[in-house]
Amino acid sequence: MNYTHTACLGAGVIGASWTALFLASGRSVAVYDPSPEAEKTVREYVETAWPTLTRMGLTENGTPDALTFHASAAAAVEGSDFVQENVPERLAIKHALFAEIEPTLKPGAIVASSASGLTLGQMQGGWTDPSPLVLGHPFNPPHLVPLVEVMGNERTGAGVADAAAAFYESIGKVTVRVHKEVPGHVANRLQAAVWREAIHLAKEGVASVGDIDKAMWAGPGLRWAAMGPTACFSMGAGPGGLQAFCDHFRDTFNGWWDDLGQPHLDDETIALIVEGANEAAGDLSHADMLERRDAMIVAMQEVLRPYRKV
Template sequence: MLYPHTACLGAGVIGASWAALLLASGRSVAIHDPAPDAEREVRAYIETAWPTLTQIGLTADGTPDAIRFCASAAEAATGAEFIQESVPERLEIKHALYSEIEPVLAPGAIVASSTSGLLLGDMQAGWHNPAPFVLGHPFNPPHLVPLVEVMGNHRTGAGVADAAAAFYDSIGKVTVRVQREVPGHIANRLQAAIWREAIHLVQEGVASVGDIDKAMWAGPGLRWAAMGPTACFDMGGGAGGLQTFCDRLGDQFNGWCDDLGNARLTPDTIAMMVAGAAEAAGGETREAMQTRRDAMITAMQAALKPYR
């Protein structure tokens, strides 16, 4: 087994989800989070996630009992072979954490950051030697959504990013490689582009928040869950593939791009979208929505598994 002893530093929603997945894979997990109720919340999260992980076939080798809560990040990192860092998205917090754990890292240990938007190079400034450090950005919730974006750079040790990707693959994740630093990595930029246009459509009175969301999950989102947009367009070109698709629709596509909006999250825009989201929810609580979301993701994962 690759890296049987792991640690999760930061145990919010992302860290707790990582812990559940790592435990399900048969690994031990040492956890540190300074929040006073962290242990209670993590145990409750794992208890809730475990039946879902079992349903998608990920708990055959694992137990939720192989968990240890530590008083410090250094204690959790000591002896861990793979460390997933999910502390708040502030450089000063991350730098302080790296400074604390670097002296106790085991030889060959890997530290991966879950950061959604910070740049690897900026985070490396918190290290004396950032050789063991990589980007390992998941999608929420990590125990259900398989994507992990992995990146190393010229300061990352030889083979470390490859080893991190292999580890993620071994616990059921799907990895993509970020080849150049950009804010938001890959998938968050795609999300931002789509949401920016969704906001613009609401601002222009084209459709409601609820109908725009519906247009996504009942249309392109459904096929994008199977294959990405370029592959879908390639099939949309028939026998001629992507070349034919572009020949037929290139001018229209360019026109669509020229007409896209450049929405910004101003206070007025935020208020408009919050009100629209509340109207679309129709009184359903956020907790109920999350439960329903996780159930649908689980069902989709199970249905798609034979085809991956």
């Protein structure tokens, strides 16, 4: 199935970004969000994102005009082949939404949830038959960052997770498969681990918040944008590969791991990192930082595209 007609339920930052990407890929998109400002904000988001999507070569088959807005979630999903759910991460809200749309879903339609903090099993509680539901967790903003974490389980229909992954890949996404339910899935846990140590270093006065961020983007972050940490370390000890690296650095890493901090986001810690982040940002506004972030993400992907094999 080509999944030519899609729906986005919830049109905040994530939903609007998905909408822009689906439109760019040549799909029509039906949007539902209870906010009276939803249509205005989504159309403005798509208009702003479109030149960037064009620069990335993603709009050749798409048009921003294949967009409709609906007064209910049930109306939005009617006739849709693929539904991306992005409503607030509260189980009661998600369960109520799923109960509303289940009777009107097109046979064979897939519903993918963008949830980052809830598990697939928790969300399946809102269904009579949860076979159409998969996890389809993106990284923000979905129209620029290619990652999607896809998961099905024993209650997911046969082939549904595979079909969802194939759909995402057809619109330029990079998918990873999650095989076991854990809070935060995969990528969020990785970044949470790094951020925890960044906060620990700041609290201990080892370096400023700005310099800790700089140490990431100018060092390991640059390598990790090309390859993941395990692949990078496999090249760190010469022809002997990862085995040689582990043999050489076993005690070093064990010592570092034993010394890693375990800070918590209490009021004092939050105040420390907020002050540090504001100092590092200087005169840049929130909008300035968003623009700079997005421009750099696009530029990196353009440069890396000829080398990327996934």
